[in-house]
Amino acid sequence: MKTISGLFTDHYQLSMAEGYFSAGRKDDRVNFDYFFRKNPFGSGFTIFAGLQVLFNLIEDFQYDSDDIDFLYKRGFHDDFLDFLKNFRFRGSIYAPKEGEVIFPTESILSVEGNIIEAQLLETLLLNTLNYQSLIATKANRLRQSAGKRSVMEFGMRRAQGWAAIHGSRAAVIGGADSTSNVQSAYIYDLDSSGTQAHSWVQSFDDELTAFRTFAQLRPKKCVLLVDTYHTLNSGVPNAIKVAKEMQQQGHQLFGIRLDSGDLAYLSKKARIMLDKAGLPEVKIVASNQLDEYLIKSLIHQGAKIDVFGVGTNLITARDDGALDGVYKLSAVNDRPTIKLSEDVAKVTLPGKKKVIRYLNGNGEFYADGILLSEDDPDDVDMIYHPQYADKKSMVNGLEKENLTSKVFENGNVLTAKKSIGEISEYRSLRVSQLADEYKRFEYPHIYKVGLSSNLIQLRMDMIAESKRSK
Amino acid sequence: MKTISGLFTDHYQLSMAEGYFSAGRKDDRVNFDYFFRKNPFGSGFTIFAGLQVLFNLIEDFQYDSDDIDFLYKRGFHDDFLDFLKNFRFRGSIYAPKEGEVIFPTESILSVEGNIIEAQLLETLLLNTLNYQSLIATKANRLRQSAGKRSVMEFGMRRAQGWAAIHGSRAAVIGGADSTSNVQSAYIYDLDSSGTQAHSWVQSFDDELTAFRTFAQLRPKKCVLLVDTYHTLNSGVPNAIKVAKEMQQQGHQLFGIRLDSGDLAYLSKKARIMLDKAGLPEVKIVASNQLDEYLIKSLIHQGAKIDVFGVGTNLITARDDGALDGVYKLSAVNDRPTIKLSEDVAKVTLPGKKKVIRYLNGNGEFYADGILLSEDDPDDVDMIYHPQYADKKSMVNGLEKENLTSKVFENGNVLTAKKSIGEISEYRSLRVSQLADEYKRFEYPHIYKVGLSSNLIQLRMDMIAESKRSK
Known part of the structure; x- marks a missing residue:
């Protein structure tokens, strides 16, 4: 899946690259450091994420003839463009493992290479590492609040456009158990999951028929959304009816979902109703503008919630939407x-x-x-x-x-490719080593x-x- | 440039689609409305953006054999997957023009179609319109603060990953004059521009040589970054030297850029130095964590800034990083x-x-x-x-x-394709019609x-x- 090319960069990177080329400096060797100045969210640490994606994108970071034509029309010169035709990033990268716990000031990642390749890569590198580290850090905070309860990443519709593609990946690295994002699940082999929408319930003549139809179709991991009409008077009683019918057919309702109202109050009431009906195994999923503070508060209030669905506040890191990572020249020749x-x-x-x-x-x-x-x-x-x-x-x-160690050299990744599950486990291990x-x-x-x-x-x-x- | 497929959706959309299919309801006709509840940033209005991108993405919203295999492994059934193989969105869309001024509560956009296509499209539609409308609205606020001064969109490195691709487009619709993002400039024919980085200056033995080399290479629209060492003692004096040398060769220095320190103070001092040197035409570009409030304040303080470069706060809409647009079922058959x-x-x-x-x-x-x-x-x-x-x-x-009018029907866009410049002009006209x-x-x-x-x-x-x- 190729979306980007060597054009995924700031205009001035190309101007400077042409400058180095024209000044006869294309073979100058440089070292750039990637670091950030402040942990996001007031956190005590940050999770490093995005490295394997960066390796993949470096492969696509080239200029085809359409790219070259475009740059020619934008005023770049023939001799430089001839050079760009064969451009590949062939520098070396030193970095920690993905999922590492990292801190402000430290030179987390270094790029060693010729001055043109190291300069051109800057924007792509910052774009990739800043966002994924931000989201992995946010997800880890949710994971910390949720403890042993599950966290589902739900935010694709509110993500900043195509941020969703890498955001869901980073969320799972940081500690989310699954994502609703099927595109990312496909690319990165993540667990994808979901329940049902209000539109499903509304599209039937009545709520009970809506629940029954869904349960018949998806008897495994069936979750029913109970707040379309009235949560305690209609949604939960109808879900209980369907759960009993499912039992008679040898199935078990996985859960109900609350998506509005007072989640602490409603979850406690729903738990009592489910337990009284002999359905202690039916889980309660809750969503609606959750973040790490609300989750903590809900647990503190004794809310009976087993699974937290987190949307906007995770995928956009809404309270602190950017990691301020920079890329600074530290040596020339x-x-x-x-x-x-x-x-x-x-x-x-x-x-x-x-x-x-x-x-x-x-x-x-x-x-x-x-x-x-x-x-x-x-x-x-x-x-x-x-x-x-x-x-x-x-x-x-x-x-x-x-x-850090050398992880990329002459176009080759030097480390074994890790699954997202493995990266998340490493993150979990490293976070556990922090007091x-x-x-x-x-x-x-x-x-x-x-x-x-x-x-x-x-x-x-x-x-x-x-x-x-x- | 195809990145997305029919998998760009939430898991539950596919579960529900399969549900409708299995329940024999695939030909049910429905109507969904897109609307939002709150203007972002405390604004009095919102700018509608993303529609033409949505049309393009609808073309890619299909399932190839790899997608189908993936869904099969994730538990979807053969008969439904056979149906998906030939799936195309063939519904109708009613919407305003891109660049329109819109308000909370109103049914801005409606989708009419069969229940499966209308449901599957939800996530892509929300993802596309929410983010671009958010950024266009933010850019319009910057435009409002900057008045007749220029605004450059600079944020690619801090963007939320691939959000940059559509974010820069939306920024120009909202009122930015140009972007640093070459990838978006290529796709959407935007003006791309840039100055130079600290690394350029650092990579030479001294600042004067760095400036001189850049000016020789790019005599047109040359902007020199003056704060790598000391803005007033070194950066501005060296820029003035180079500007004079350029004059002797029949060129004119376009501007200098301030990227740190007290921008009000430094811009006034730099303006005086430039004017005294007989260089009143050299512009002053300023950047560093700017937003609409800082720009207003700088102008109020009499800062001598001609061009504002805005990064993180525009491309991530940092103070309010999501538009809360939703997509709700309003009719079935x-x-x-x-x-x-x-x-x-x-x-x-x-x-x-x-x-x-x-x-x-x-x-x-x-x-x-x-x-x-x-x-x-x-x-x-x-x-x-x-x-x-x-x-x-x-x-x-x-x-x-x-x-609103019908803009999409049976796979065809019914309206003439507009350039980003035309959409931005329409935005400007419509904003002018608001008191x-x-x-x-x-x-x-x-x-x-x-x-x-x-x-x-x-x-x-x-x-x-x-x-x-x-």
Whole structure:
């Protein structure tokens, strides 16, 4: 399924690429880092997602003759366009596994390559990783609130257009059990599921006939929507009637769905009615503008809900609709580069780097260190706060992991392809290695991310040099 | 460019479709209405967008043998799948023109068809119209704040994944002058534009060389990014040097771009520096987390900005990331249907309907009336508030327009294809027909949308009948 081409980029990437080409710099080697500055939703961490999709899209990131004609009409020059005809991204990518727990500031992903390929890829890379990491993080918050209850992703109709295609994938990575989105289920082999709509019930002369017909057709996993007319006076009693009829035919009603009204009150009443009718196994599905806070509150109120259907607030990450990931140049031909800013937090980290995760003896994450790639992790005893150099942490003797490794080289993916289920399991494992204080919704503990002394020194030197040169 | 198939739908649409098929109801005729309940962003109105894209996607909304195999594995039955093999949407669509000004409650778009095609289309239709209408509405607010200054849409890297593809289109419909998104520019023939990134400047040994090289390559519409090191001490002075060199070669620097810091202060200082250097024609482009409120404030502060580049806040509609459009069944085999709710505002409007726009003598919109399709508009003298029947408006003698017409029938689009420029012009015309009180950002005047007495009566009768039947 090819939708994108090398045109999936910002106009200025092509202008700059042409510039590098014309300036005879096409073989310059560069390093770009992908990182973000702030966890979304006030979370204490972020889930890394989108990497395997990026690998697939890199394959499509080429220019066919129609693309070339278009660029010619838009003023790009023949010699550059001839070069683009054979363009393929052949750089290297260093990254964590999909599903990894990641934090602000750290160079999560690095691209090494020639200056044109690394520049042209920027927009596609940011577009892919920012959105999927955002949604996986949101889904993980829902998963946290729902505990052992199920979460269905429902949001395709309210998704931001084709965002739905990758959004449902990211939701399952983050912890949703299934999606209503059949297109994504097809592409990514996700569990797809659904119940029924009000239109089904309305389209019959009466609610009981609507329920009965649906149950006859889909006796397995049948869920009946009980709020089209009146939930407790009509919907639940009719569902109970049909559940009893199903029992006589050897089937079992899977559940009922509440989609409006006071979900705490209605679910408790419905649970009592179902239990009294001898139907304790019939589940209650609830939906209607749910998010992680409402789910928490419903559970706290003792709502009898087994499955939460979450739509808009998950697929659009409505309360914080973008991850602010950026892609910054950190080296040209092995010369480190820096971007200054009047805002100290926005000064970039120069040079090629790697990220080390330090663990406590019990397997819990303790801190992440950003080191220069030539730093030997065994020689790094201390990491320093990115802005306040007097804040530092001893890391010697701690267990260490390389957070990133080379995952893509010369057009080839170097890691085994994982199913979405496997990625979600890895996410679950890694989240479990994070202490609870980092996971609370309100003022989570801030996870330590520090720099090696060599990186601190390089940055200080480059800032000083830049001031001298004025 | 085919990305979607008939699988671009919610799982339950396929379950229900199979249900209708198995129940022998595949030839039942139905009517569904698309409407929304709340303008986004607290706006006084919404811009209708996405219709031509929907027409294109309907062509792709089919099931090939891979799709059928997939559905078979997911438990759908052979006879239904045989039916799906030849499935095409052949229903009729009634809608306003793209770019129309629309309001909550009104049946903006109606689908008439057999029960299976009308049901299956729901998710695709909502996904397409909700997002594009949201973004066009946001862009129109930016356009309103920017006045005669330019607005560039910049958000591809922060867009919700492939939302970018249609988001940039909708942004231009709503009033953006251009987009950075080359993929959308290619598909929809939009103006694409861009400046340069910090990485360009960083990749050279010094800023002046970076600027000079770019200017030599792109002497037309050259914009230099001046904040990589120090805006006023280095960026602007270097840009001025290059502008002078360009003049000697018969070229003119188009502009400079500010992307950080205090945009009001920096733009004023930069303007003075440029003017003193005899470069009054060099424009100032500004970007960095802009939205309609910041743009208004910058202009109010006397900022010297000619072009606003808007990213995340436009393409994700960050402060209100979803339009709540729904698609509700209003008739089955010419029998009107209703969905009740404990929330009176959520009771649907039964039956087939049409929307009439009433105008004052001076061409300004006065009110919209929702009439039953059998109502003769010439006989409707009064329209009634949807909830408070004592609130009513005289409409006799007013100029009238049919807001909607049949635009799609039997697989064919009935209207001439419009360019995005034409759609944007229509949007601009229609917004100009709306009085200023509806356009302010704070507590806009609420536009009148009323029902005909026959529609009020039908709804009352159906509610009463539903109560009797219990």
